[in-house]
Amino acid sequence: xxxxxxxxxxxGDQTRRLVLRKAVDIASVDGLEGLSIGRLAKELDVxxxxxxxxxxxxxxxxxxxxxxxxxxxxxAVVQPAFAVEPGLGxxxxxxxxxxxYSRRRVFPGGCFFAKASHEYGARRGPVHxxxxxxxxxxxxxxxxxxxxxxxxxxxxxxxxxxxxxLNAFYDSANMASLLRDNDDxxxxxxxxxxxxxxxxAAAGTALPW
Amino acid sequence: xxxxxxxxxxxGDQTRRLVLRKAVDIASVDGLEGLSIGRLAKELDVxxxxxxxxxxxxxxxxxxxxxxxxxxxxxAVVQPAFAVEPGLGxxxxxxxxxxxYSRRRVFPGGCFFAKASHEYGARRGPVHxxxxxxxxxxxxxxxxxxxxxxxxxxxxxxxxxxxxxLNAFYDSANMASLLRDNDDxxxxxxxxxxxxxxxxAAAGTALPW
DNA sequence: AAACTGTACGAACGATCGTATTATTAGTTT
DNA sequence: AAACTAATAATACGATCGTTCGTACAGTTT
Numbered sequence: 036x037x038x039x040x041x042x043x044x045x046x047g048d049q050t051r052r053l054v055l056r057k058a059v060d061i062a063s064v065d066g067l068e069g070l071s072i073g074r075l076a077k078e079l080d081v082x083x084x085x086x087x088x089x090x091x092x093x094x095x096x097x098x099x100x101x102x103x104x105x106x107x108x109x110x111a112v113v114q115p116a117f118a119v120e121p122g123l124g125x126x127x128x129x130x131x132x133x134x135x136y137s138r139r140r141v142f143p144g145g146c147f148f149a150k151a152s153h154e155y156g157a158r159r160g161p162v163h164x165x166x167x168x169x170x171x172x173x174x175x176x177x178x179x180x181x182x183x184x185x186x187x188x189x190x191x192x193x194x195x196x197x198x199x200x201l202n203a204f205y206d207s208a209n210m211a212s213l214l215r216d217n218d219d220x221x222x223x224x225x226x227x228x229x230x231x232x233x234x235x236a237a238a239g240t241a242l243p244w
Numbered sequence: 245x246x247x248x249x250x251x252x253x254x255x256g257d258q259t260r261r262l263v264l265r266k267a268v269d270i271a272s273v274d275g276l277e278g279l280s281i282g283r284l285a286k287e288l289d290v291x292x293x294x295x296x297x298x299x300x301x302x303x304x305x306x307x308x309x310x311x312x313x314x315x316x317x318x319x320a321v322v323q324p325a326f327a328v329e330p331g332l333g334x335x336x337x338x339x340x341x342x343x344x345y346s347r348r349r350v351f352p353g354g355c356f357f358a359k360a361s362h363e364y365g366a367r368r369g370p371v372h373x374x375x376x377x378x379x380x381x382x383x384x385x386x387x388x389x390x391x392x393x394x395x396x397x398x399x400x401x402x403x404x405x406x407x408x409x410l411n412a413f414y415d416s417a418n419m420a421s422l423l424r425d426n427d428d429x430x431x432x433x434x435x436x437x438x439x440x441x442x443x444x445a446a447a448g449t450a451l452p453w
Numbered sequence: 454a455a456a457c458t459g460t461a462c463g464a465a466c467g468a469t470c471g472t473a474t475t476a477t478t479a480g481t482t483t
Numbered sequence: 484a485a486a487c488t489a490a491t492a493a494t495a496c497g498a499t500c501g502t503t504c505g506t507a508c509a510g511t512t513t
Contacts, residue, residue: 043480043489050490064366069277071470084472085491093471144366149419153362156422157273157353167423199416199430200437206419207412210358213365214376221408228409235444252459252510259460282499293503294461302501 051089053079055103058096062104063144066154067097067162097162104147105169111136113176123189123233126180127243130201130229134222137209146209148173174198189240190233197236204228260298262288264312267305271313272353275363276306276371306371313356314378320345322385332398332442335389336452339410339438343431346418355418357382383407398449399442406445413437 057079062070072093076083090096116129137146144150152170155163178198184190190197208225212218230244266288271279281302285292299305325338346355353359361379364372387407393399399406417434421427439453 041481041489046479047490066275066277066363068275073469073471082492084474084493087472088490088492091472150362150365152419152423153359154275156359156419163423167425170420170423196433196436199420199433200413203412203416203437204409206416207408210361210365210415211379211408214361214372214379216376224405224408227405228412250459250511255509256460280500282501291462292501293463296502297459297461 047089050081050085054081054086054089055099058100059104059107059147060143062097062100063142063147063150065144067100067151068154070097070100072096094161098165101151101162101165101169104142104151107141108136108148111141116180121180121183122187123184123237123240124243126184126190126201126233127229129177129180130205130226133205134208134225137205137212138219138222140217145213146206149206149209174202177202188238190236191238192236197232200232201229204232256298259290259294263290263295263298264308267309268313268316268356269352271306271309272351272356272359274353276309276360277363279306279309281305303370307374310360310371310374310378313351313360316350317345317357320350325389330389330392331396332393332446332449333452335393335399335410336438336442338386338389339414339435342414343417343434346414346421347428347431349426354422355415358415358418383411386411397447399445400447401445406441409441410438413441 054075057075058070061075061078072086073083076086079086086096090099112129112132115132116125119125119128148166148169151162152166155166178194181190181192181194181197181201185192185194204225208221211221215221234242263284266284267279270284270287281295282292285295288295295305299308321338321341324341325334328334328337357375357378360371361375364375387403390399390401390403390406390410394401394403413434417430420430424430443451
């Protein structure tokens with residue numbers, strides 16, 4: 036059976052996609068609050084009410100923007116790591132892809148989630164809650180990846196503790212690079228810290244670097 | 245010779261202080277952009293133009309707010325550490341005072357500078373530049389504190405590298421605590437990471453914990 | 454007491470914010 | 484071809500933004 040497509044819905048989906056791609060870029064620089072409907076409309080040369088109609092409220096636009104950013108993040112960071120088989124190699128691959136994700140400015144303002152999480156960390160409401168959820172999801176992913184390496188006897192560590200430390204190195208490199216106007220050397224520094232930490236926890240496997 | 249005080253200037257200084265104390269609190273939650281002159285005036289029950297006159301522009305208000313936050317930060321974090329004599333003990337004291345500074349919510353929105361630096365990290369202008377300057381100043385302080393411990397033979401490490409790592413643990417604990425709605429356990433996790441890292445670098449001195 | 458200075462206020466400005474209402478246009482279904 | 488639906492647009496709303504202006508007043512200097 037052939038699926039009949041409604042041209043109107045297709046068009047709506049396309050502009051929605053267009054809007055969200057611009058939205059994540061704006062938000063990564065000026066924040067989810069600085070992301071305004073009027074500005075979005077002007078930069079895309081569409082009507083303000085047209086943009087608004089797609090989301091119904093600013094908050095819904097913000098939530099949709101986070102969802103869009105999450106997909107981009109998954110493609111840029113998680114997927115490359117999962118192309119490597121589980122174990123220490125994948126832990127290392129994830130670290131590499133994260134640092135590259137920040138350095139390459141997949142979002143022009145650096146890591147979208149570091150930015151948004153700081154912006155909404157101390158506020159209440161659905162945006163905060165969703166960001167907290169995504170963060171927890173991410174931290175669990177890191178922890179699980181580490182756990183797999185431990186199960187294979189390639190690492191000896193407290194998974195939660197090591198996940199905290201690696202993630203700390205990621206975020207810190209990201210912020211330092213932003214403050215120092217795209218100074219790339221901080222990524223080498225972070226890579227060094229990650230490597231040393233993993234070497235200290237490595238249990239006699241061939242190191243992946 | 246006795247210094248003659250101008251009552252008008254005294255009054256001006258007091259309100260300026262009042263405004264800035266409120267300003268850092270607002271900014272630590274809603275950001276330096278969310279910090280609006282109108283809101284400041286309303287919450288302090290003074291006139292909008294009165295607040296404005298003190299700074300001349302929003303950007304000047306933001307810069308003054310950062311300066312005020314810097315003083316509070318110096319009192320809460322740096323001073324307690326400098327009460328301890330140089331060396332590993334001071335490195336540890338600084339870590340303790342930092343985590344307490346975040347946990348106690350000296351600023352209601354957590355670390356003022358983590359928040360502001362993320363907000364302005366990807367923008368250009370005087371606010372970004374000043375935040376970068378304060379950050380560099382802070383990182384140098386951490387590095388120097390570590391260097392003193394190395395000179396005394398209490399640590400063996402690359403000072404810049406270790407400073408990066410400790411600071412990463414500070415900031416990460418701060419952000420995690422915000423996202424998890426003031427969950428205090430993350431500070432214990434950070435403390436554990438710091439302790440382990442310092443133990444690994446310690447060179448046969450009595451450990452300060 | 455008069456002249457001056459610094460602080461604070463009230464009112465208004467143009468711009469932009471999020472949102473609501475109403476109309477127009479493109480595409481589907483009958 | 485008519486009826487209907489979904490996406491987009493045009494316009495306007497009250498609220499708030501940063502900023503400007505003119506003024507009232509407290510305090511200092513002459």
